[in-house]
Amino acid sequence: MEYRIVKMEACHLEEVHNAELECFPEEAWSFKDFDDLLKIDAVKGYILVDSEKNGEIVAYMMAYEVVDEAELINIAVLPKHRRKKLGNYFLNSWLKHLQEIETVAVFLDVRESNTPAIGFYKSFGFELLGIRRNYYSDGEDALVMKLDLESTE
Ligand SMILES: CC(C)(COP(=O)(O)OP(=O)(O)OC[C@H]1O[C@@H](n2cnc3c(N)ncnc32)[C@H](O)[C@@H]1OP(=O)(O)O)[C@@H](O)C(=O)NCCC(=O)NCCS
Numbered sequence: 001m002e003y004r005i006v007k008m009e010a011c012h013l014e015e016v017h018n019a020e021l022e023c024f025p026e027e028a029w030s031f032k033d034f035d036d037l038l039k040i041d042a043v044k045g046y047i048l049v050d051s052e053k054n055g056e057i058v059a060y061m062m063a064y065e066v067v068d069e070a071e072l073i074n075i076a077v078l079p080k081h082r083r084k085k086l087g088n089y090f091l092n093s094w095l096k097h098l099q100e101i102e103t104v105a106v107f108l109d110v111r112e113s114n115t116p117a118i119g120f121y122k123s124f125g126f127e128l129l130g131i132r133r134n135y136y137s138d139g140e141d142a143l144v145m146k147l148d149l150e151s152t153e
Contacts, residue, residue, distance in 0.1 A: 002052055003086065005093055008038065008045025008060065016047065016060050023076035034062075037073065042066045048077075048090045059090050070098050072108040087120055095124065099149050106149065109135065109142040121145050 008016065017031045037043050048059040061075035077087045098106065109132065110117050126145040135142035 001050065003058060003089065004049050004051050004055075005090065006047050006049055006055075008047050008062070010035070010038065012045075012047055012057070013038070015057050016045075019057050019060055019076065019078055022078060029074075037062055040064075043073070046090070046094065048086060059086055061090065061094065063094070065098070065101070065103065068102055068104045070103050070106045072106060082116075088123070091120075091124060095147075095149065103149055106147045108145050110145060111136060112141045112143050118143065118145075121147075 006012075013031060013034050017029075017034055020028045020034070034045075038045055042064050043062060044065050045060065045062045047057050049055045050058050057078070058081045059075070059077040062073040064071040064073065075087065075091060077090070095106070106126075107129070108121065108126065110121065112118075112131070124147060126147045129144045129146040132142040132144060134140075
């Protein structure tokens with residue numbers, strides 16, 4: 001198996017949106033949500049593709065990279081590819097890139113019921129910073145998590 005990380009471009013959005021429908025069937029973002037986000041300068045998108053399967057998308061993520069801070073907007077691994085350390089490889093590669101551009105802190109929000117994602121983020125050292133009450137449209141709280149990054153120099 002050979003995987004590659006590719007910068008997300010407008011031409012990838014249809015496939016990314018199909019992946020989103022599979023990963024978040026109940027609350028998928030629209031194609032326009034992705035399109036609007038990707039047009040923001042500070043927003044970077046990345047996809048993890050399987051080189052052996054014609055560049056099929058295995059995972060995707062979007063994030064704000066602003067001066068020395070970053071915010072992970074979303075990350076998802078397609079259901080059939082989970083628990084194979086691909087999310088770990090993908091997020092780890094992004095964190096290394098952030099260290100290279102001298103980012104000092106990474107923030108994210110996660111549903112308090114999303115045990116897999118919380119376990120995933122904790123495995124990188126993300127810590128609970130606070131709780132945003134009623135953050136999601138269904139009233140669920142969000143956990144705000146933070147990771148301090150050390151410079152690679
Ligand atoms: C969270 C997510 C990205 C993890 O991706 P993954 O490729 O399955 O994760 P990995 O195989 O790299 O796991 C790395 C570590 O994360 C933790 N982890 C991953 N899935 C977990 C789960 N279901 N329960 C508890 N811990 C989990 C474990 O510590 C794991 O290490 P281990 O396998 O040695 O125990 C994936 O479950 C996903 O796409 N979920 C749906 C989308 C989502 O909720 N995204 C986050 C909110 S935007």
